[in-house]
Amino acid sequence: MLLTNHAPSPTAQLIDGKAFAAGLVAEIAVDVAAMVAAHGIRPGLAVVLVGDDPASAIYVRSKIRKTEAAGMASFAHRLPASASRQDVLAVIDALNRDPAVHGILVQLPLPPQIDATTVLDAIDPSKDVDGFHIVNAGKLANGRTDGMVPCTPLGCLMLLKAELGSLAGLHAVIIGCSNIVGKPMARLLLREKCTVVLTHQKTQDVAAEARRADIVVVAAGRPGLVRRDWIKPGATVIDVGINRIQTADGPKIVGDVAFDEVSAVAGRITPVPGGIGPMTIACLLRNTVEAAREHIGRMPRSAA
Amino acid sequence: MLLTNHAPSPTAQLIDGKAFAAGLVAEIAVDVAAMVAAHGIRPGLAVVLVGDDPASAIYVRSKIRKTEAAGMASFAHRLPASASRQDVLAVIDALNRDPAVHGILVQLPLPPQIDATTVLDAIDPSKDVDGFHIVNAGKLANGRTDGMVPCTPLGCLMLLKAELGSLAGLHAVIIGCSNIVGKPMARLLLREKCTVVLTHQKTQDVAAEARRADIVVVAAGRPGLVRRDWIKPGATVIDVGINRIQTADGPKIVGDVAFDEVSAVAGRITPVPGGIGPMTIACLLRNTVEAAREHIGRMPRSAA
Numbered sequence: 001m002l003l004t005n006h007a008p009s010p011t012a013q014l015i016d017g018k019a020f021a022a023g024l025v026a027e028i029a030v031d032v033a034a035m036v037a038a039h040g041i042r043p044g045l046a047v048v049l050v051g052d053d054p055a056s057a058i059y060v061r062s063k064i065r066k067t068e069a070a071g072m073a074s075f076a077h078r079l080p081a082s083a084s085r086q087d088v089l090a091v092i093d094a095l096n097r098d099p100a101v102h103g104i105l106v107q108l109p110l111p112p113q114i115d116a117t118t119v120l121d122a123i124d125p126s127k128d129v130d131g132f133h134i135v136n137a138g139k140l141a142n143g144r145t146d147g148m149v150p151c152t153p154l155g156c157l158m159l160l161k162a163e164l165g166s167l168a169g170l171h172a173v174i175i176g177c178s179n180i181v182g183k184p185m186a187r188l189l190l191r192e193k194c195t196v197v198l199t200h201q202k203t204q205d206v207a208a209e210a211r212r213a214d215i216v217v218v219a220a221g222r223p224g225l226v227r228r229d230w231i232k233p234g235a236t237v238i239d240v241g242i243n244r245i246q247t248a249d250g251p252k253i254v255g256d257v258a259f260d261e262v263s264a265v266a267g268r269i270t271p272v273p274g275g276i277g278p279m280t281i282a283c284l285l286r287n288t289v290e291a292a293r294e295h296i297g298r299m300p301r302s303a304a
Numbered sequence: 305m306l307l308t309n310h311a312p313s314p315t316a317q318l319i320d321g322k323a324f325a326a327g328l329v330a331e332i333a334v335d336v337a338a339m340v341a342a343h344g345i346r347p348g349l350a351v352v353l354v355g356d357d358p359a360s361a362i363y364v365r366s367k368i369r370k371t372e373a374a375g376m377a378s379f380a381h382r383l384p385a386s387a388s389r390q391d392v393l394a395v396i397d398a399l400n401r402d403p404a405v406h407g408i409l410v411q412l413p414l415p416p417q418i419d420a421t422t423v424l425d426a427i428d429p430s431k432d433v434d435g436f437h438i439v440n441a442g443k444l445a446n447g448r449t450d451g452m453v454p455c456t457p458l459g460c461l462m463l464l465k466a467e468l469g470s471l472a473g474l475h476a477v478i479i480g481c482s483n484i485v486g487k488p489m490a491r492l493l494l495r496e497k498c499t500v501v502l503t504h505q506k507t508q509d510v511a512a513e514a515r516r517a518d519i520v521v522v523a524a525g526r527p528g529l530v531r532r533d534w535i536k537p538g539a540t541v542i543d544v545g546i547n548r549i550q551t552a553d554g555p556k557i558v559g560d561v562a563f564d565e566v567s568a569v570a571g572r573i574t575p576v577p578g579g580i581g582p583m584t585i586a587c588l589l590r591n592t593v594e595a596a597r598e599h600i601g602r603m604p605r606s607a608a
Contacts, residue, residue, distance in 0.1 A: 117448075133442075134442035134443055134446065134448075135442055136442070137441075137442035138437075138438035138441035138442025138443075138445060139438055139442075140445075141441050141442060141444075141445035141487065141491065142441050142483045142487065143487075144421075144438075169506040169507070171508065177494070179446045179447070183445065183446065183447075183494075190481070190487075190502060190504075193504065193505075193506040194506075195501065195502075195503060195504070195506070195513070196501070196502060197500070197501050198494060199499060200494075200497065200499070202472045202473040202498075202499070203473070203499040204473055204475065204499070
């Protein structure tokens, strides 16, 4: 192997989200089989897809396939792009009352005539396996552990704890401030006693904030945003970005981190693909199994 | 007047919360009179006091007096220290259904046999004028503007906006991480597009964080915690602390900020007393009037 001065040798340890997720899914499959054997209850996930966005259809198919591969039941509900808010709410209402459905996922985005907040808040919080309901957001915001946690931040947290152990006292900087990733990630890391800085488009110097971090979580949707000089040597970098870009070799999936240069300075880093992506769907299955477990816990003792 | 080298002359501009609160209460009284005249509806605040903690009794009396001084109706419900959770929940349920009650406040702390979270979550979120219900926490956490905001952070925010105008892009550090002040304060300042750092007992170097701040909000309950060298020259300092200490001149109320030395370096500072304290109760009245306004908005048009 030829080493040159021009190519910095990567020092960062790769965080293998794909392998971690596979282990998690294997454990989930064991739990599912045990629940079926002990209680005659098969955890069930309902997925609601409105309209015919091709990317959404691919995501939904993938979620259903992995749900079934773990031995769980899946229920797909497809509505036309012309569906009204009432149409969607009627489906949600039926799923809320269906005892075979333990988790409900509404694939976003919804068509423009349907307000996503209204739909998400109509889901029974105990079946809200995406963790987007305002009650679950509030529980997490107040540091409570009895709510559903959004899947992507939960996946990031699992990897961080597996890699670093206790996170208490670590300085964490989150780049990107969405309700789906950045904000719940901040709440989770605060619950773990990190000192958390949530940066966004009005932050004066995001790079300067990032340079102070022991943990950097990036969910900005901007390929190559985070450069080598944004990262403190030895820091742990979690890249949530999934961006499709064109290269000379054809289309490619990249994260929000300039991987080659950042991996020369970071202590640990998640790759894209194979980092957080597989963790998100594994956490969706986990949340559904937890919802089923709660459901069993609420059953009359004779039935449970 | 004799000036010496030993006494640094204060440079910080005082933020007069007492005067601001008085103006706010005067506006509220006008709004109340208008609602009575236009709709025959007098905003009403119910206060629930369980047990006989002397400090709580003083707070409740003060809240009732100021509620009535603004022309609003007040309803006091006192339960013995031996009351059960069911007793308290029965009172909450009756207040939730009472159309004359627009706001419900449960004075904390509750006796040890009663779980505060269960009680607070039983309040109708639209009557939760303290803003502690999990639904209101979730709305604020997700940056929504349709929930109730806790009174003390709301009071801090009003003063900050009155003093500084837009807060977008400012670096804010909050010292103290309670569900009542620190966490909702962080959510509010994030909603205003500040870059927010919420520090707590595990934060490695709180002083270093504070020194980077344009805005410091202190709610730690530790007299004199924040010293001169914690503050960037010109920064705005909001002192939420209310601590009773003994001095050679007798008992005294002080904040969490070493006022004399910090006021020599800060740009603006709230005093204790006369800063945030009066704002908290003014915001309680404001939240109750807003709840009544929402109630009127939900009335059938003929009645409204």
